[in-house]
Amino acid sequence: MYVTYSARLPEDASEVLIPGGLVTPHGTCMAVETPEMAEVVELTTGQRAYRIIPEHEEISVTFRATPSVGSYPDAVFTPHTSRYTRFADDLVDEVVEIAGDLTGPERARAVACHVAGRFTYGHPEKRFNDGFDVVPALGCGVTEGSCVDINTYFIAALRAAGIEAGYVTGFFFPEEKGDTCEDGHCWVVTRIDGAVAEWDIAHHLKLGTRDIRPGLNPKPGRRFACFHSMGLNFSDLGIKDMKAMIEPVAVANGQAIKFEAPVISFKVTAPA
Numbered sequence: 001m002y003v004t005y006s007a008r009l010p011e012d013a014s015e016v017l018i019p020g021g022l023v024t025p026h027g028t029c030m031a032v033e034t035p036e037m038a039e040v041v042e043l044t045t046g047q048r049a050y051r052i053i054p055e056h057e058e059i060s061v062t063f064r065a066t067p068s069v070g071s072y073p074d075a076v077f078t079p080h081t082s083r084y085t086r087f088a089d090d091l092v093d094e095v096v097e098i099a100g101d102l103t104g105p106e107r108a109r110a111v112a113c114h115v116a117g118r119f120t121y122g123h124p125e126k127r128f129n130d131g132f133d134v135v136p137a138l139g140c141g142v143t144e145g146s147c148v149d150i151n152t153y154f155i156a157a158l159r160a161a162g163i164e165a166g167y168v169t170g171f172f173f174p175e176e177k178g179d180t181c182e183d184g185h186c187w188v189v190t191r192i193d194g195a196v197a198e199w200d201i202a203h204h205l206k207l208g209t210r211d212i213r214p215g216l217n218p219k220p221g222r223r224f225a226c227f228h229s230m231g232l233n234f235s236d237l238g239i240k241d242m243k244a245m246i247e248p249v250a251v252a253n254g255q256a257i258k259f260e261a262p263v264i265s266f267k268v269t270a271p272a
Contacts, residue, residue, distance in 0.1 A: 001064070001065040001066075001266070001267070001268055002032075002062055002063065002064055002065065002266070002267045002268075002269070002270055002271055003029070003062070003063040003065065003171055003224055003264065003265070003266055004060060004061070004062050004063075004263075004264070004265050004267070004271050005060070005061045005062075005063070005247060005248055005262055005263075005264050006058065006059065006060040006061075006262065006263045006264075007058070007059055007248070007259035007260075007261070007262035007263070008057055008058055008059075008259070008260075008261075009054055009056075009057050009058070009059060009250055010250050010252070010257055010259070010260070012252040012253075012257075013250035013251060013252045013257055014053065014251070014252060015051055015052065015053055015054075015237060015250070015251040015252075016051065016052040016053075016054060016059055016061075016248055016249070016250055016251065017040075017049060017050070017051055017234065017237060017239070017245065017248065017249050017250075017251050017256065018031050018037070018049060018050040018051070018052065018061050018248045019031065019047075019049055019169070019170075019226040019227035019245050019247070019248070020039075020047060020048035020049045020050060020226075020227070021048075021063065021226055021227075022047075022168070022170070022225045022226055022227060022228060023068075023069070023070040023071075023072075023073070024069065024070070024072055024168075024225050025069050025070070025071060025072065025196065026069060026216065026223075026225075027065055027066060027067050027068065027069055027224075028065065028066050028067075028068050028069070028070070029063050029064070029065040029066075029170065029224040029225060029226050030063060030064055030066075031050055031061060031062070031063050031226075032061075032062040032063065032064050033050070036052050036053070036054075036055075037050040037051070037052055038050065038051050038052075040234055040236045040237065042232050042233065042234055042245075043233040043234070043235055044080045044229065044231060044232055044233050045075045045078075045080070045228065045229050045232070046075060047075070047227060047228070047229075049227075049234065049245070051236065051237060051251075059248070061248050062270075062271060063171075063224065063226060064270075065224050071196075072166065072168075072189060072191075072196060072228075073228075075228070075229065076166035076167075076168065076189060076228045076229065077164045077165065077166045077189075077191050078229075079159060080229060080230075080231050081231070082230060082231025082241055083129075083132065083133045083134065083231075083241070084129075084135070084152060084230040084231050084243050084244075085135070085155065085156065085159075085230055085231055086133065086134040086135065086156075087134060087135045087156040087157070087159065087160045088132075088134040088135060088136045088137055090136070090137040090139075091134075091135060091136065091137040091156060091157060091160050092160045093137070094114075094137045094139070094157075094160075095111060095114075095157050095160045095161045096161075098110055098111065098114045099111055099161050104192055104193065105192060105195075105197065105214070107161060107163065107192075108158065108161075108163050108190050108192060108197070108199075108214075109212065109213065109214070111154070111157050111158055111161050111163070112154065112199055112201060112212040112214075113210060113211065113212050114157070115150065115153055115154045115157055115201060115212075116150075116201050116204060116205060116210040116212050117142075117210055118138045118141070118142055118143065118153065119142065119143060119144070119145045119149070119150050119153070119201070119205065120142060120143075120144050120145075120205065121144075121145070121146070121150075121202055121205040121206055122144040122145065122146065123144075123146045124143075124144045124145065124146075124149075127145070127148075127149050128143045128145060128149055128153070129149075129152060129153075135152060135153060135156035138153070146202070147185055147186050147187070147200075147201075147202035148186055148243070148244070148246070150201050150202050150205075151167060151186050151187065151188050151201070151202070152167075152230070154188050154199070154201060155167050155188060155230075158188070158190060163190055163192060164190060164191040164192065165188060165189065165190050165191075166188070166189045166190075166191075166228055166229065167186060167188060167228060167229055167230050167244065168186065168187055168188070168189055168198075168225050168227075168228050169184060169185070169186045169225070169226060169227045169228065169244055169245060169246040169247075170184065170185060170186075170223065170224045170225040170226040170227070170246075171184055171185060171223070171224045171226070171247070171264060171266075172185040172219075172221055172222070172223050172224075173221050173222040173223075173266050174219065174220070174221040175219075175220035175221045177221075179265055179266040179267065180263075180264060180265050180266070181264050181266075182262075182264070183246075183247065183262070183264070184246030184247035185223070185246070186244065186246055187199060187200045187202075187216070187223075188200075188201075190214075197214035198214060198215065198216045199212065199214055199215075200215075200216065200217075200218055200219070203217075203218045203219035204218050206219055207219055222266060226247075227244075227245045227246070229244070230243055230244045231243070232244065232245060237251050237254065238253070238254030239251065239254055239255075239256060240254070242256050247259075247262070247264075248262075
């Protein structure tokens with residue numbers, strides 16, 4: 001199985017950064033290396049990525065997915081201090097009130113349902129944590145947020161509750177769209193007493209429910225994980241404290257730039 005990502009390079013961009021891939025309990029998805037790809041290492045997590053200096057305005061990257069499986073790397077669950085992962089004291093207080101004396105998976109689910117109750121799904125121009133050096137508590141309010149926003153809050157809330165949690169990024173192809181999607185996706189994994197569970201609050205909200213339960217695909221489709229964690233650093237490209245790498249990005253002067261209108265497709269056989 002293959003995922004192909006094609007896009008037009010923005011005018012000011014001179015390089016492209018590509019997630020290297022990830023092994024998970026559900027399969028492996030890795031970037032297919034080509035001669036123009038040079039390996040780089042993300043300093044915070046040690047993950048492999050690739051850089052390309054394109055010779056043309058159009059770029060195309062292919063990822064190969066296989067059924068071979070393994071455990072999530074420990075680095076997925078390791079907190080790395082950044083403005084995207086530090087949580088405010090009032091978020092700790094909020095979580096303690098919600099989770100109470102619950103333990104194990106029920107504690108995680110209580111946090112998940114609480115987070116779902118604080119968001120409606122959408123893509124706001126201003127994110128709830130813009131301008132903050134920590135992830136703030138939302139209190140009793142409800143705010144609009146994308147999968148990125150929701151999971152930023154969810155990860156912080158889980159860790160504030162003392163639960164091991166990680167942020168995973170990649171691609172999701174909705175069943176109703178067949179072999180295409182519009183952009184990358186992110187979700188959360190927890191590890192409690194050695195048992196791993198995946199959570200996708202955004203997809204529950206899209207389906208009209210805030211009764212959150214663990215599972216990869218509450219919304220039917222195909223999912224491919226390619227990278228993990230927040231607060232990333234790629235010194236070879238001058239990138240510092242990048243929130244996350246959800247899909248390939250263009251790079252200009254040390255800044256990651258999301259491609260506009262990429263073409264993302266899924267094929268069972270290798271692309272021609």
